[in-house]
Amino acid sequence: MVYGRNLFKLIIIKIMNVSTKKEAIILSSDHNQFNENKLSTEYIIIVQNLEKSFNSVKAVDGISLKVRKGELFSLLGPNGAGKSTTIRMLTTVLKPSNGDARIAEYSLIKEKDKIKPFIGVCPQENVVFEALTAEDNVEFVGRMHGMNTDDIKERTKILLEKMNIAGRKKSAKSFSGGMKRRLNIVMSLINQPQILFLDEPSAGLDPQARRLVWDFIKDLKKTGMTIILTTHDMIEADVLSDHIAIMDHGKIIAFGTVNELKSNSNNGNILEFSFSSRKELIQAKNRLEQITDVKNITEMENNKLIISFTGGVKTLKNEILGKIESFKTLHFREDSLEDIFLKLTGRGLRD
Numbered sequence: 001m002v003y004g005r006n007l008f009k010l011i012i013i014k015i016m017n018v019s020t021k022k023e024a025i026i027l028s029s030d031h032n033q034f035n036e037n038k039l040s041t042e043y044i045i046i047v048q049n050l051e052k053s054f055n056s057v058k059a060v061d062g063i064s065l066k067v068r069k070g071e072l073f074s075l076l077g078p079n080g081a082g083k084s085t086t087i088r089m090l091t092t093v094l095k096p097s098n099g100d101a102r103i104a105e106y107s108l109i110k111e112k113d114k115i116k117p118f119i120g121v122c123p124q125e126n127v128v129f130e131a132l133t134a135e136d137n138v139e140f141v142g143r144m145h146g147m148n149t150d151d152i153k154e155r156t157k158i159l160l161e162k163m164n165i166a167g168r169k170k171s172a173k174s175f176s177g178g179m180k181r182r183l184n185i186v187m188s189l190i191n192q193p194q195i196l197f198l199d200e201p202s203a204g205l206d207p208q209a210r211r212l213v214w215d216f217i218k219d220l221k222k223t224g225m226t227i228i229l230t231t232h233d234m235i236e237a238d239v240l241s242d243h244i245a246i247m248d249h250g251k252i253i254a255f256g257t258v259n260e261l262k263s264n265s266n267n268g269n270i271l272e273f274s275f276s277s278r279k280e281l282i283q284a285k286n287r288l289e290q291i292t293d294v295k296n297i298t299e300m301e302n303n304k305l306i307i308s309f310t311g312g313v314k315t316l317k318n319e320i321l322g323k324i325e326s327f328k329t330l331h332f333r334e335d336s337l338e339d340i341f342l343k344l345t346g347r348g349l350r351d
């Protein structure tokens, strides 16, 4: 096996090529206080007014955020929100158009080479050498980090076992997409980074593999590692995160813990109606608008209507169901991160 310069260049080029309105609701009290003294003890990342434009597209539009040492911080947002661009800037792959960040006490703009040893990165698109085995892929990255052979071998074995891909002698070419994803996560960890960036870690995984990755991430957190992940999966964000920043159109539109986000959304209860025709939907919508306890009505595709209301079962029984005569299906649920996003943007995370 050749650990040559060309492979190194290729991996860098591959990583480089990974492509790609409202007031923010900031719920954690200290989000915007950039207190230098706190940086070394409490925060490992402080981002200030970070921007990235691609010609006329402002992919990241002046975001500021802080990440505590040892926490799991999620960037949650729909396609094109600017999550990957943010990650690529924070991992020194892309140069910001404006702003700066302090990562492990170093400035992204002035000291980016000092940041590299502290971080591990799993990009959104898998970067796996198909001609190599899982072990060789991980060992290759270890050598790029300048680790010694014994350390590389020991750590590779442990990590591959944890991810359930140990002992495979075949080249990665024969791996499923899910296996490649898990291998890529392992590759990002070989240098024992203090800060791990995972761009959509569970994208494309089946439910069982997704659960395995979640458990793996939870275990990593227990070691004190700081983890920043991106996702458009609200359940993933809910299950794993200490803090969540909801991104849309390059901006952070809400920030807080899961509970803070939910308890401040003031949506109350959520009902999801579907109707057989648009005529029925409009009729129902007109009636719902007259009910004081109905706080928010959002029209979705496929003749669906999502409403939030207060007053619980009483309102549901006496007010809502009394007025809506015909509908195809009805789902009742508690407020979720999806509802918060919907309320903030008028769109679903997957629209």
Ligand SMILES: Nc1ncnc2c1ncn2[C@@H]1O[C@H](COP(=O)(O)OP(=O)(O)OP(=O)(O)O)[C@@H](O)[C@H]1O
Residues within 6 Å of the ligand: 019, 020, 054, 057, 058, 059, 077, 078, 079, 080, 081, 082, 083, 084, 085, 086, 124, 232
């Ligand atoms: N290299 C690039 N050149 C031009 N435009 C880009 C480039 N990278 C990203 N963009 C644009 O910037 C915006 C944000 O893209 P980005 O990939 O950061 O979003 P994302 O939140 O990661 O989305 P997804 O969930 O699809 O991964 C999009 O409009 C995208 O088309």
Ligand SMILES: [Mg+2]
Residues within 6 Å of the ligand: 083, 084, 085, 124, 199
């Ligand atoms: Mg992305």
